Amino acid sequence: MRSKLPDVGTTIFTVMSRMAQEHGAINLSQGFPDFDCPLRLRELVAHYLNDHKNQYPPMTGIPALREQIAAKVLDLYGCHADMDQEVTVTSGATEAIFDAVQATVCSGDEVIVFDPAYDSYVPAITLAGGIAVHIPLALPDFHVDWNLVKDNITERTRLIIINTPHNPSGAVFSAQDMHTLAELIRGREIYVISDEVYEHMVYDGGTHESVLRHEELRQRSFAVFSFGKTYHATGWKLAYCVAPPALTTEFRKVHQFVTFTSPSFIQYAIADFMKECPEHAKELPAFYEEKRDTFCRLISNSRFTFTPSRGTYFQLVDYGAISTQRDAEFANYLTQVKGVAAIPLSPFYEKAPQNTLLRFCFCKDDSTLEAAAEILCKL
Numbered sequence: 001m002r003s004k005l006p007d008v009g010t011t012i013f014t015v016m017s018r019m020a021q022e023h024g025a026i027n028l029s030q031g032f033p034d035f036d037c038p039l040r041l042r043e044l045v046a047h048y049l050n051d052h053k054n055q056y057p058p059m060t061g062i063p064a065l066r067e068q069i070a071a072k073v074l075d076l077y078g079c080h081a082d083m084d085q086e087v088t089v090t091s092g093a094t095e096a097i098f099d100a101v102q103a104t105v106c107s108g109d110e111v112i113v114f115d116p117a118y119d120s121y122v123p124a125i126t127l128a129g130g131i132a133v134h135i136p137l138a139l140p141d142f143h144v145d146w147n148l149v150k151d152n153i154t155e156r157t158r159l160i161i162i163n164t165p166h167n168p169s170g171a172v173f174s175a176q177d178m179h180t181l182a183e184l185i186r187g188r189e190i191y192v193i194s195d196e197v198y199e200h201m202v203y204d205g206g207t208h209e210s211v212l213r214h215e216e217l218r219q220r221s222f223a224v225f226s227f228g229k230t231y232h233a234t235g236w237k238l239a240y241c242v243a244p245p246a247l248t249t250e251f252r253k254v255h256q257f258v259t260f261t262s263p264s265f266i267q268y269a270i271a272d273f274m275k276e277c278p279e280h281a282k283e284l285p286a287f288y289e290e291k292r293d294t295f296c297r298l299i300s301n302s303r304f305t306f307t308p309s310r311g312t313y314f315q316l317v318d319y320g321a322i323s324t325q326r327d328a329e330f331a332n333y334l335t336q337v338k339g340v341a342a343i344p345l346s347p348f349y350e351k352a353p354q355n356t357l358l359r360f361c362f363c364k365d366d367s368t369l370e371a372a373a374e375i376l377c378k379l
């Protein structure tokens with residue numbers, strides 16, 4: 001059959017998790033916790049599952065959840081979002097990103113993405129008939145070279161996809177990055193998708209610079225967040241998009257025909273949990289910073305070199321002192337022979353640079369991190 005995505009294979013997350021399972025490796029590849037989500041939240045889900053909340057909820061998400069989302073973005077980012085016109089609940093951030101791309105990109109439109117780019121962006125652009133314009137993040141700290149962005153903006157640029165905190169590098173945008181982005185798109189019909197699924201994972205006293213804090217950017221942006229990350233429940237695939245009314249109108253036209261809506265009982269449960277336990281999200285940076293520190297301490301005597309991650313629940317390491325293999329080969333070797341699975345970076349690039357970096361996920365129980373580190377320190 002003719003392929004609409006001839007260059008796309010199976011996502012690296014599925015490939016590496018499957019390989020980890022087949023070889024009995026400790027899985028520090030795909031990003032998901034190996035500990036459970038909060039007990040109270042599970043109780044609420046069970047309650048609503050058994051309380052007749054099993055039919056179609058509203059297409060935009062249940063009001064109680066949209067109300068909590070609006071309260072959250074006001075509290076954290078000083079953003080006044082209208083829950084009816086500007087907040088939409090989706091089936092994962094993946095769906096929200098897909099919807100926003102389909103809503104904005106027409107055939108021949110250019111979309112700027114920063115490599116390494118989360119792997120769902122480019123296929124979504126391609127399916128919309130758009131052209132991905134890849135701009136590499138600058139090494140060693142994966143910052144955006146805004147002059148390069150300026151040079152790549154054309155009459156056909158319709159969208160820029162940013163991701164902060166950044167998967168896989170852990171880099172975070174500064175307020176200055178946001179100001180520069182706003183300046184670059186001022187007066188042009190360019191929209192922004194701001195993938196902020198790791199909003200609560202910024203370390204060392206840093207601040208998450210949401211587009212929602214920046215009034216001018218907010219008016220052009222689809223800000224995307226995921227309950228999967230915040231509540232340790234990646235399998236529930238529940239997320240949301242905050243965007244101004246005109247953008248939300250177009251977004252919903254797509255959303256209603258991609259998934260229409262998302263599981264009702266989980267929406268009710270999360271709405272209650274957000275209200276009952278606001279401290280959960282507020283405590284996340286410290287919770288994950290400790291995990292990062294534990295992992296970094298555990299591998300500090302290994303031959304991997306690294307700079308502690310500034311955000312996300314991923315740690316990049318350089319294995320150059322251990323092997324000269326390419327990253328995918330080394331990740332396969334590490335998984336199949338040594339028993340620890342990691343994610344190579346090359347699948348997130350149009351043209352991968354010749355370096356020796358791997359991504360480890362540290363949102364795991366300490367016992368998992370200890371078992372993995374014991375192996376990693378022997379390499």
Ligand code: PMP
Nearest residue numbers: 092093094118167197226228239
């Ligand atoms: N964006 C980034 C940067 C991610 O890392 C992920 C997944 N972990 C997603 C989007 C998708 O999130 P979800 O599981 O809510 O679809």
Ligand code: GLN
Nearest residue numbers: 013014029030031032167
């Ligand atoms: N976002 C997760 C990661 O980066 C994986 C999501 C997925 O498997 N689709 O590991």
